[in-house]
Amino acid sequence: MKQGFDQLDDEQAVEIFKALSNQTRVNIIQMLKDPVSNFSAQAHAIKDEGFEGGVCVSDIQSKTGISQSTTSQYLSILLQSGLVEMKRIGQWTYYRRNEKTIKQFEKYIGLNI
Amino acid sequence: MKQGFDQLDDEQAVEIFKALSNQTRVNIIQMLKDPVSNFSAQAHAIKDEGFEGGVCVSDIQSKTGISQSTTSQYLSILLQSGLVEMKRIGQWTYYRRNEKTIKQFEKYIGLNI
């Protein structure tokens, strides 16, 4: 995803629409809105590492019910679209919502759809 | 599309995301925001018939540059999703935005994404 601008262009928006055109991926985005209540304490508590709210792939997988490989791929698609960001910490990869992009997306909808 | 409710559910939203996950279909929705400036006077002036802002398929086609059959299919997809509504008048089928659904969609994004 192109970064550093505060307005999405059509191409970026279409990529977000594609990312959200799958129920499982929408579920993931929704679950990540409230990691504390949707995941176990260990899964998301990474205050130390400066990535608060991040959830590791295996915990996301166990909630979605799809395979590990598909979960990983879906998270890549969400990452590509800019809807989430990730950070590798040790052997875990944590994903969390990218609220900045999500806000831009909301704005795009209001202005361009 | 299910009608008559004022909140979209996830399934309806995903259908809208699919409809918008194509640049040409996004273009169509955008063009229909301002029929007066985007289309010739004849194309959209149907005050008499109670379908103001409607634009006929062939005019939409000539703006998109895609084939007639694809244009017709894309309009069906947009119609299915609820983003547009249509009315057949004589030999023409007029399409226009369904602002009610679009508002519900905006609201869905704000609440559920």
Next chain:
DNA sequence: TATAAATATCGCGAAATACCGATATGATAT
């Protein structure tokens, strides 16, 4: 009735997406 115009539908091959299991990679711990 015959013709023409506008639109919808059908049937197609090509490309993309949905998911999966198997395997590779990278980090940690023994």
Next chain:
DNA sequence: ATATCATATCGGTATTTCGCGATATTTATA
């Protein structure tokens, strides 16, 4: 070094989407 997690990537099949030309349908008109 090796065994073990966590995750990513690869290769596959099945399904869906893309976009087209050809054809069918509907309406208006001669």
